[in-house]
Amino acid sequence: xxxxxxxxxxxxxxxxxxxxxxxxxxxxxxxxxxxxxxxxxxxxxxxxxxxxxxxxxxxxxxxxxxxxxxxxxxxxxxxxxxxxxxxxxxxxxxxxxxxxxxxxxxxxxxxxxxxxxxxxxxxxxxxxxxxxxxxxxxxxxxxxxxxxxxxxxxxxxxxxxxxxxxxxxxxxxxxxxxxxxxxxxxxxxxxxxxxxxxxxxxxxxxxxxxxxxxxxxxxxxxxxxxxxxxxxxxxxxxxxxxxxxxxxxxxxxxxxxxxxxxxxxxxxxxxxxxxxxxxxxxxxxxxxxxxxxxxxxxxxxxxxxxxxxxxxxxxxxxxxxxxxx
Amino acid sequence: xxxxxxxxxxxxxxxxxxxxxxxxxxxxxxxxxxxxxxxxxxxxxxxxxxxxxxxxxxxxxxxxxxxxxxxxxxxxxxxxxxxxxxxxxxxxxxxxxxxxxxxxxxxxxxxxxxxxxxxxxxxxxxxxxxxxxxxxxxxxxxxxxxxxxxxxxxxxxxxxxxxxxxxxxxxxxxxxxxxxxxxxxxxxxxxxxxxxxxxxxxxxxxxxxxxxxxxxxxxxxxxxxxxxxxxxxxxxxxxxxxxxxxxxxxxxxxxxxxxxxxxxxxxxxxxxxxxxxxxxxxxxxxxxxxxxxxxxxxxxxxxxxxxxxxxxxxxx
Numbered sequence: 334x335x336x337x338x339x340x341x342x343x344x345x346x347x348x349x350x351x352x353x354x355x356x357x358x359x360x361x362x363x364x365x366x367x368x369x370x371x372x373x374x375x376x377x378x379x380x381x382x383x384x385x386x387x388x389x390x391x392x393x394x395x396x397x398x399x400x401x402x403x404x405x406x407x408x409x410x411x412x413x414x415x416x417x418x419x420x421x422x423x424x425x426x427x428x429x430x431x432x433x434x435x436x437x438x439x440x441x442x443x444x445x446x447x448x449x450x451x452x453x454x455x456x457x458x459x460x461x462x463x464x465x466x467x468x469x470x471x472x473x474x475x476x477x478x479x480x481x482x483x484x485x486x487x488x489x490x491x492x493x494x495x496x497x498x499x500x501x502x503x504x505x506x507x508x509x510x511x512x513x514x515x516x517x518x519x520x521x522x523x524x525x526x527x528x529x530x531x532x533x534x535x536x537x538x539x540x541x542x543x544x545x546x547x548x549x550x551x552x553x554x555x556x557x558x559x560x561x562x563x564x565x566x567x568x569x570x571x572x573x574x575x576x577x578x579x580x581x582x583x584x585x586x587x588x589x590x591x592x593x594x595x596x597x598x599x600x601x602x603x604x605x606x607x608x609x610x611x612x613x614x615x616x617x618x619x620x621x622x623x624x625x626x627x628x629x630x631x632x633x634x635x636x637x638x639x640x641x642x643x644x645x646x647x648x649x650x651x652x653x654x655x656x657x658x
Numbered sequence: 659x660x661x662x663x664x665x666x667x668x669x670x671x672x673x674x675x676x677x678x679x680x681x682x683x684x685x686x687x688x689x690x691x692x693x694x695x696x697x698x699x700x701x702x703x704x705x706x707x708x709x710x711x712x713x714x715x716x717x718x719x720x721x722x723x724x725x726x727x728x729x730x731x732x733x734x735x736x737x738x739x740x741x742x743x744x745x746x747x748x749x750x751x752x753x754x755x756x757x758x759x760x761x762x763x764x765x766x767x768x769x770x771x772x773x774x775x776x777x778x779x780x781x782x783x784x785x786x787x788x789x790x791x792x793x794x795x796x797x798x799x800x801x802x803x804x805x806x807x808x809x810x811x812x813x814x815x816x817x818x819x820x821x822x823x824x825x826x827x828x829x830x831x832x833x834x835x836x837x838x839x840x841x842x843x844x845x846x847x848x849x850x851x852x853x854x855x856x857x858x859x860x861x862x863x864x865x866x867x868x869x870x871x872x873x874x875x876x877x878x879x880x881x882x883x884x885x886x887x888x889x890x891x892x893x894x895x896x897x898x899x900x901x902x903x904x905x906x907x908x909x910x911x912x913x914x915x916x917x918x919x920x921x922x923x924x925x926x927x928x929x930x931x932x933x934x935x936x937x938x939x940x941x942x943x944x945x946x947x948x949x950x951x952x953x954x955x956x957x958x959x960x961x962x963x964x965x966x967x968x969x970x971x972x973x974x
Contacts, residue, residue, distance in 0.1 A: 610832045
């Protein structure tokens with residue numbers, strides 16, 4: 334599947350974190366946050382990563398950006414394996430990939446003005462000369478629909494939605510090709526979420542961006558993404574197009590997850606098939622043997638406890654990791 | 659020196675019938691939690707004060723009863739489930755002890771009987787191995803399990819009314835579905851009335867009979883659940899419904915954005931608080947807050963333009 338328009342090619346990405354104990358910080362176990370994950374993202378595409386807390390979606394996003402150095406696997410960004418490079422070379426390629434954080438309250442330095450926050454990447458990468466700075470920052474303010482005259486204000490003077498716009502402008506400062514959006518709307522009020530979603534959509538079209546959109550809210554992910562990967566305990570259990578995922582979910586976990594999303598329309602909601610998943614997500618330190626989902630699965634059969642299912646292409650472009658698919 | 663007054667809840671009226679479930683929907687800081695805490699008389703004073711109104715619970719005005727009497731009602735006849743189970747549970751006491759406390763106080767059980775009852779309650783909310791788990795401390799449970807314990811606590815004295823303040827905001831979707839299902843089953847089983855406070859229009863659709871929509875401390879619209887989704891008559895309600903991505907509608911439907919921000923409650927101006935964000939606003943909206951008016955069976959709206967809302971947004 335080596336096509337020319339592939340921007341990111343993730344192969345067998347694995348990220349383990351050590352669990353240490355005692356004064357010598359001896360390693361006693363491993364958290365398998367991301368375990369052998371592979372996918373490709375095309376230029377201009379929005380790729381959704383969805384799953385419950387602790388499923389490894391955020392870690393996947395960060396490991397792609399090399400904010401964590403992966404335990405194993407390869408991440409090709411425009412044919413360049415990011416896991417192999419470091420230092421100055423990695424720093425330069427970071428210009429092309431940026432991150433938008435979940436919490437607009439924690440991700441902005443309270444002692445910097447909005448203008449300096451947004452312009453900092455330009456300075457760090459030495460891309461502007463003195464007089465151009467204000468101009469470029471003003472441009473960025475306008476791009477995210479903020480007034481350039483607000484550049485002298487501090488983060489606490491902005492509302493949650495406006496702060497998220499500042500975070501987006503900062504990510505756009507270096508004109509990146511890829512932006513990892515990590516739960517960019519989940520901390521915002523309902524009426525503000527739509528504003529940010531529409532802004533991200535507009536920016537993608539205007540600037541030809543590629544997004545990795547990480548979220549737990551399936552309705553938001555489906556809306557914004559072209560393709561979606563569903564993660565469970567560090568593994569991808571299903572990847573397919575957004576419409577296909579909703580019309581024809583094949584993995585029992587995806588089915589349960591979709592069924593758990595309430596629909597704001599009582600008439601439609603009552604007619605839906607209800608699948609109530611039991612129990613909680615198990616610990617990624619000690620995942621259940623075989624298919625990780627088997628203790629909560631309503632369609633479990635004999636082999637599920639023994640062998641781990643492979644991610645297979647069941648119909649064109651629809652990949653599922655389930656023994657029953 | 660106080661800098662002035664902040665009207666967190668202003669002239670709010672609604673009622674809950676026996677065994678009914680009612681939702682209070684609104685965004686952060688719209689006064690939905692404050693209104694619930696007022697029912698329990700849990701507003702810290704100072705600075706908070708209930709300036710006026712009545713809270714009639716089975717014919718009795720809760721604002722007039724003594725603090726001693728209120729203590730017999732709180733946790734006993736009215737139960738409450740809070741938003742964050744990890745901060746609402748005492749970290750140094752076992753679950754059994756925390757559940758027993760209410761049982762001993764309100765139902766007069768002795769220590770052993772209360773302990774047994776506590777295990778029964780833990781089992782009722784779907785925690786396996788109840789007798790053993792009762793001896794555990796809060797940190798030994800996951801977030802979803804902790805919230806189950808909160809539900810067990812809220813229900814321990816068979817209250818006639820259960821107030822749930824954002825009971826599922828801190829848990830995952832699959833666990834959210836489990837918790838709401840438990841609350842709903844217990845409601846049908848014991849005939850408990852439920853007030854569900856939430857910002858999520860989706861969960862409301864599935865689990866409640868009536869919906870009250872709040873904005874900036876005021877009631878904007880109140881209607882039976884089916885009606886509010888098919889025929890919202892307040893521009894705010896309609897706007898909220900049209901602004902969320904939905905699984906039941908085509909994917910590339912354009913989201914209708916509500917422009918602007920919720921108002922600062924300390925700097926409210928006269929008139930309708932939604933007016934600066936409203937597409938239908940007229941001069942009158944700026945001057946005077948519209949009264950709640952009955953426009954259909956059990957359907958009340960506070961808006962001068964409610965007749966024109968249908969043209970504004972098509973929800974489906």
